[in-house]
Amino acid sequence: MSMGEQKDRIMEVEDLTVRFFTYEGIVKAIDAIDLDVIRGETLGVVGETGSGKSVTTYAMMNLVPPPGKIVKGKVVYYRDGRPLVLTEMEEEDIRKLRGSEISRIFQEPKAALNPVFTVGSQVAEAILIHRLNEMLDLAIKNLESSEKSTLNSWRLSVLKRARKDPSDILVRFVKRIPILRRLYWTPLRKEVRKEVVRLFQLMGIPDPDRVYDMYPHELSGGMQQRVVIATALSCNPHLLIADEPTTNLDVTVEAQILELMKELKEKLGTTLIYITHDMGVIAEMSQRVAVMYAGNIVEVADVYTTFKKPLHPYTKGLLEAIPMPGKPLKDIPGTVPNLINPPSGCRFHPRCAQAMDICKKSKPKLVEVEPEHWVACFLYHNEVDEVVES
Ligand SMILES: Nc1ncnc2c1ncn2[C@@H]1O[C@H](COP(=O)(O)OP(=O)(O)OP(=O)(O)O)[C@@H](O)[C@H]1O
Ligand code: SF4
Numbered sequence: 001m002s003m004g005e006q007k008d009r010i011m012e013v014e015d016l017t018v019r020f021f022t023y024e025g026i027v028k029a030i031d032a033i034d035l036d037v038i039r040g041e042t043l044g045v046v047g048e049t050g051s052g053k054s055v056t057t058y059a060m061m062n063l064v065p066p067p068g069k070i071v072k073g074k075v076v077y078y079r080d081g082r083p084l085v086l087t088e089m090e091e092e093d094i095r096k097l098r099g100s101e102i103s104r105i106f107q108e109p110k111a112a113l114n115p116v117f118t119v120g121s122q123v124a125e126a127i128l129i130h131r132l133n134e135m136l137d138l139a140i141k142n143l144e145s146s147e148k149s150t151l152n153s154w155r156l157s158v159l160k161r162a163r164k165d166p167s168d169i170l171v172r173f174v175k176r177i178p179i180l181r182r183l184y185w186t187p188l189r190k191e192v193r194k195e196v197v198r199l200f201q202l203m204g205i206p207d208p209d210r211v212y213d214m215y216p217h218e219l220s221g222g223m224q225q226r227v228v229i230a231t232a233l234s235c236n237p238h239l240l241i242a243d244e245p246t247t248n249l250d251v252t253v254e255a256q257i258l259e260l261m262k263e264l265k266e267k268l269g270t271t272l273i274y275i276t277h278d279m280g281v282i283a284e285m286s287q288r289v290a291v292m293y294a295g296n297i298v299e300v301a302d303v304y305t306t307f308k309k310p311l312h313p314y315t316k317g318l319l320e321a322i323p324m325p326g327k328p329l330k331d332i333p334g335t336v337p338n339l340i341n342p343p344s345g346c347r348f349h350p351r352c353a354q355a356m357d358i359c360k361k362s363k364p365k366l367v368e369v370e371p372e373h374w375v376a377c378f379l380y381h382n383e384v385d386e387v388v389e390s
């Protein structure tokens with residue numbers, strides 16, 4: 001797809017096809033999808049459960065869990081305009097990108113936090129992995145301007161050696177012996193702690209210095225999720241994928257977290273992919289919206305168009321299913337299909353009131369029917385997507 005060709009893309013997904021090879025059969029989870037992510041935008045991804053939102057974004061980090069596999073297509077990440085094909089890179093190189101340039105907030109904060117470590121130390125760990133040199137520089141600068149003592153000059157020399165060569169034999173020795181580590185590493189730990197406290201503050205966590213030393217179970221769900229978001233932001237990611245980060249939170253806390261994420265995004269200039277099944281949250285958060293159904297992207301448009309002039313019958317169905325005072329709730333009839341044996345042609349046809357003969361036989365292509373408005377439906381064009389079975 002040539003979507004946003006003239007725009008500054010941060011990511012391009014092309015013909016992405018994911019299969020899960022299970023005992024019951026091959027789950028056709030993601031079916032040849034194309035999607036562009038524009039630098040600096042918030043792209044909302046919406047669809048019912050099982051539509052492929054999480055798997056698509058796992059594939060964007062080349063992190064599809066087994067028994068899943070990307071069987072076709074590619075994911076390109078643009079770093080300073082230079083394309084990096086993630087689907088062809090060595091795992092070791094992608095790992096460096098993950099958590100540093102491309103970061104993810106998981107659906108479930110409990111799974112993201114380790115119960116046996118304090119929350120502060122967990123964020124500190126992420127910073128030490130991804131921003132060690134920056135922290136060492138800060139610690140060195142501070143030591144150089146603090147009072148001269150034998151201990152400080154020893155510390156300085158250890159930190160400088162670590163900055164120059166992390167595998168330095170003396171540095172390795174110091175790191176391995178707890179007493180030495182405490183003695184020499186204090187200036188570094190202080191800097192990292194300061195940075196964590198700053199992030200907690202940014203996340204609206206009250207009394208951040210005290211929260212640093214607390215364990216996950218001592219925090220409310222909302223606070224835990226703030227910590228998880230702080231961890232995701234701790235490495236200043238260029239692209240942040242938020243996968244339903246407010247599930248299980250009550251509405252007030254959800255509203256606070258959404259507000260906070262919008263603010264942070266503005267402040268840091270991060271590109272955000274925001275996944276949710278809630279159209280209300282989509283309206284609140286996104287600039288552009290990609291609607292997914294049964295492993296396909298069925299419509300892409302800016303948020304205004306999505307709500308005011310939706311084209312795809314599924315998008316219209318999602319909008320009618322939004323609870324509104326005084327309006328009867330209209331669920332989309334039928335259920336999400338089993339993707340081991342997905343419906344032929346347009347996967348939505350068994351649930352679509354406007355289905356025609358062609359819909360059962362052929363798969364509609366995602367076509368730009370109006371500027372920047374893409375839809376995969378034969379009501380608006382007759383272009384067939386030639387799917388090669390894989
Ligand atoms: N580990 C797995 N094994 C088999 N199939 C899987 C696995 N993970 C995902 N799938 C399948 O891939 C499809 C897409 O799942 P995905 O988790 O991306 O949906 P989702 O849109 O994120 O849904 P939800 O809103 O529930 O999070 C589903 O049909 C699902 O059954
Ligand atoms: S292609 Fe046909 S079945 Fe699919 S959404 Fe459009 S009208 Fe409905």
Ligand SMILES: [Mg+2]
Pocket residue numbers: 053054055107243
């Ligand atoms: Mg999901």
